[in-house]
Amino acid sequence: MSHRSIQIKIHPWKILGKRLFFVILSILSILIVTSLPSINNRLDNSQSAWGQSEFLKLNWLTREKSIDLANVDRAVVRLDGYPLFALASPTVNQRFPVEQRVQGIENELSHVANSKFDPETLHVTATIDHQSDQPVIAINDRYLMTVTTMDAQLQGRDPQGWANQLTEILREALIRARQERQPQFLIERGGIAFGILLATIVAIRVISHWLKRLKLKQETIEAQLEHTASPYLDSVAVTDLAQQLKQRQKANLCDLQRRILELGYLGVLGVSSFTILGLVPYTRGFQSFLLSTPLQILAIVLGTYLLIRISNLLIERFSGFLKAKDFAMLKPYQRLDLRVSTVSQVLRNVTAIILVGLGTLAILSTIGFDLIPLLAGAGIVGIAISFAAQGLIKDIINGFLIILEDQYAVGDVIIVGKLGGLVENMNLRITQVRNNEGQLITIPNSSIAIVQNLSKDWARVDLTIRVAYDTDPDLALNVLRKLSQEIYQEYIWRTKILEPPEVLGIDDLEHSGMLIRTWIKTQPLQQWSVAREFRRRLKIAMAKEGIAIGIPQQSVVSSDPDINLNPLETQVPPDESTPT
Structure with missing residues (x-):
């Protein structure tokens, strides 16, 4: 029976695209849901009641021409969580920082909004202070703020024109704040909050149900993999190996889907809580806090984690495709399996390091660090580190060459100098091997100059046997040839032995007997079990x-002639053998 007739059709686009569609759809859904509050906030800010949209566009185009932003501290004045306008002050002005101005204005606006004023009698005016020659804004003849030249330049306006615009913005913001504090408005928003809460409970129950199903499915697949696992690769059972590979891919996909649903679970809770906080003016201020540093850092961390998981899945699927292609070709030596596993492991580590680095830079940027001098300083520090860490650089370069040249891979048995064992882990810096005594040995890649690979492509049993000198050589050779044929014809051993064993003949004649050598070509890592049998x-x-x-x-x-040289007759009892 010819086993070469087995064919396995590999469809890479089906493998990579069919199930990844669910992953991409889930990611897009989470992004859309999490962006709804910001979209709603933008829509609220773009209404004509605020009177800002035209000026925001103009400000963005003109502010850099009007003011040096590098030396200016800016802060936004908010009322009930809604942004109204921005204030500016020189960075060197530490006596009256812009944050203190913003806090004073926000406190005064909150006091007016909670004072149950009459919108018909609300007066927001802008007058010129004769001492400072700057516009002063007052609410019902009560001082609110002074419009500085830098405030106006930040908006690309003259002080008087910007002050007049601010009076309209403040008046409409206070009227809106008064309307949102009415009992009818609060009752309506309470009903909306109750509906959001019910929808959140339903969504959480649905996601929890999916999570249980995926967990059960993943456990079932992993149990099947453990049941069908084989200690060696059998080219005859290639269809079973391909099926195991497909099952492993399903398990990895289930794991990724679970992670995405867990993120979706947190996203639903976060979005619903965030939306409920924004329904009433008394809690809307917490939205501004959440949208600032904490939530952005959390989003960066979750996004980095999700990208790492997706990159791991893509690397796993691509390596799985290469392995499946190797199985389909029915190669007798499954070298590509080990190499792909090693390269994919290194790629996962490198990708994770890069993504974590980018996420760290994003977090630093969110906190407020200027990345340009930081990166410039990092370049200088990198040069200094390169001189101090030349050994590390050598490790990385040599590790890259080891992987590129396929000198060995995870799962090989190697000997480096006087050390040797099974390669359990390797990356660009180190190689870890486990010796016969179970000791884990870590070897820097830079110290690996000459390596013996005992399991690459194929292995050989170099078996020698010394028989008595007076033995019939033809009889001894025939016994070895017959034994070689018997063991090769047995199925369980033929899967490990690649070719019929070769009885080379008599290699040496000495007084101790005849040395007969036999070579047995085996699968990688099978030479020891074959030699023992x-x-x-x-x-x-x-x-x-x-x-x-x-x-x-x-x-x-x-x-x-009186001395008896027969060894059996001249043996001395142990108790009489003490030398004198």
């Missing part, structure tokens, strides 16, 4: 044929 059978066959193991011989000649 061959020696066991050889001992039985030699005993059956009466072939003795070679024993060193020595002739002793004596001129005294």
Whole structure:
């Protein structure tokens, strides 16, 4: 029966696209849901009641021409969580920072909004202060703020024109704040909050149900993988191996889907809570806090984690496609399996490091660090570190060359100098091997100059046996040839032995006997088990044929006829063998 007729059709686009569609759809859904509050906020800010949209566009185009932003501190004045306008002050002005101005204005606006004023009698005026020659804004003849030249330049306006615009913005903001504090408005928003709460409960229950199903599915797949796992690769059972690979891909996809649903679970809770906070003016201020540093940092962390998981899935799917292609070609030596596993592991580590680095830079930027001097300083520090960490650089370069040249991979058995063992882990810096005593040995890649790979592509049993000198050589050779054919024809051993064993012949003749050498070409890592079984059978066959193991011989000649040279008769009892 020819096993080469087996064909496995690999459809990379189906493998990469079919299930990833669910992943991408889930990500887009989460992004859309999480962006709804910001979209709603933008729509509220763009209404004509605020009277700002035209000026915001103009300000963005003109502010850099009017003011040096590098030396200016800016802060936004808010009422009930809604942004109204921005204030500016020089960075060097520490006596009266812009944050203190903003806090004073916001406190005064909150006092007016909670004072149950009559919108019909609300007067917001802008007059010129004769002492400072700057516009002063007052609410019902009560001082609110002074419009500075820098405030106006930040908006690309003259002080008087910007002050007049601010009076309209403040009046409409206070009227809106008064309307939102009416009982009818609060009752309506309470009903909306109740509806959002019910929808959140339903969504959480649905997501929890999906999570349970995915968890059960993943556990079932992993149990099947453990049940069908094989200690060695069998080219005859290639369809089973392809099925195992497909099951592993399903398990990885289930794991990613679970992570996405867990993020969706948190996203639903976060979005619903955020939306409920923004329904009434008394809690809307918390939205501004959440949208500032804490929520942005959390979003960056979750986004980085999600990108790492997606990149791991893509790397796993691509490596799985290469392995499946290797199975379909029915290669006798599954070297690509080890190499792809090693490269994918290194790629996952490198990708995770890059994404974590980018996420860290994004967090620093969110906190307020200027990345340009930071990156410039990092370049200088990098040069200094390169001189201090030359060994690390050598490790990375040599590790890259080891992987590129496929000198060895995870799962190989190697010998480096006097150290050796099974490669359990490797990256661009180190290689970790486990020796026969179970010790984990860590070897820097820069110290690996000459390496012996005992399991790349194929292996060989170099078996020698020394038989007694007076043994019939043809009989001894025939016993070895017969034993070689028997073990090769057995299915369980033929999957490990690549070619019929070669009995090379008599390699040496000495007083101790004849040295006969046999070569057995095996699958990688199978040379030791094959050698043990061959020696066991050889001992039985030699005993059956009466072939003795070679024993060193020595002739002793004596001129005294009275001396008995028979070894059996000249043995000395142990208790009488003490030398004198």
